[in-house]
Amino acid sequence: MIMRNKTEIITKLQKAMEFYDELGFEYLPVKRVDIEKFSLKKTGAAQSKENALEDLRRQIGECQRCKLSQHRKNVVFGEGCPDAGLMFIGEGPGKDEDIQSRPFVGEAGKLLTRLIIKLKMKREEVYIANIVKCRPPYNRNPEEDEIMACRPFIEKQIEIVNPGVIVCLGRISTQALLRINIPISKARGSFFYYNDIPVMPTFHPAYLLRNRGDKQLTWEDMRKVIQKLKQD
Numbered sequence: 001m002i003m004r005n006k007t008e009i010i011t012k013l014q015k016a017m018e019f020y021d022e023l024g025f026e027y028l029p030v031k032r033v034d035i036e037k038f039s040l041k042k043t044g045a046a047q048s049k050e051n052a053l054e055d056l057r058r059q060i061g062e063c064q065r066c067k068l069s070q071h072r073k074n075v076v077f078g079e080g081c082p083d084a085g086l087m088f089i090g091e092g093p094g095k096d097e098d099i100q101s102r103p104f105v106g107e108a109g110k111l112l113t114r115l116i117i118k119l120k121m122k123r124e125e126v127y128i129a130n131i132v133k134c135r136p137p138y139n140r141n142p143e144e145d146e147i148m149a150c151r152p153f154i155e156k157q158i159e160i161v162n163p164g165v166i167v168c169l170g171r172i173s174t175q176a177l178l179r180i181n182i183p184i185s186k187a188r189g190s191f192f193y194y195n196d197i198p199v200m201p202t203f204h205p206a207y208l209l210r211n212r213g214d215k216q217l218t219w220e221d222m223r224k225v226i227q228k229l230k231q232d
């Protein structure tokens with residue numbers, strides 16, 4: 001993954017520059033064809049992940065595996081960079097998401113986008129998905145059988161994207177992914193692990209819209225996430 005290898009690449013590049021500097025070179029003797037090969041390799045990795053995500057979307061199709069299929073307008077698969085270092089996971093689509101077939105596009109989504117920008121990233125650079133892909137009626141919480149039916153899809157998305165850090169937005173997402181029963185107020189701020197990937201639980205943006213005083217806590221959680229990404 002690009003983000004994880006960045007430090008290693010920079011270190012190797014520095015060593016190579018020192019080596020050629022000692023030999024008296026004033027520039028790195030790299031041929032254009034080498035650069036092109038390198039960028040093609042990076043594009044290839046991202047491309048195969050994109051293909052894998054498209055395959056998964058096709059497999060889900062017009063899914064009827066749980067009762068959430070009865071009232072939804074659209075399956076909201078997820079979106080973003082297939083090779084993202086940072087992945088956000090919410091609980092499920094709301095009204096706007098159901099209509100547009102995109103995750104986090106309503107008011108809570110706008111707040112999430114502002115948070116991502118505050119992290120000095122673009123929304124297109126991260127990957128955003130939900131635990132369940134269809135809107136629960138009247139925005140109720142997804143039920144256990146619905147979470148279990150949909151779980152293989154988020155597991156596969158994580159496996160494909162293979163992010164450096166996952167941020168779980170809210171209680172449902174945290175408890176469903178990590179299979180723990182800790183209130184979000186206690187879980188937030190500390191790293192947990194899902195298949196060796198660090199997971200930071202934090203408040204859901206919809207909660208933050210109602211409890212603006214807790215935005216600072218979420219920002220503290222996100223600062224830890226950025227530190228963790230820099231370590232990898």
Ligand code: SF4
Binds near residue numbers: 060075
């Ligand atoms: S929530 Fe998931 S399992 Fe249920 S119908 Fe939608 S895609 Fe299928």
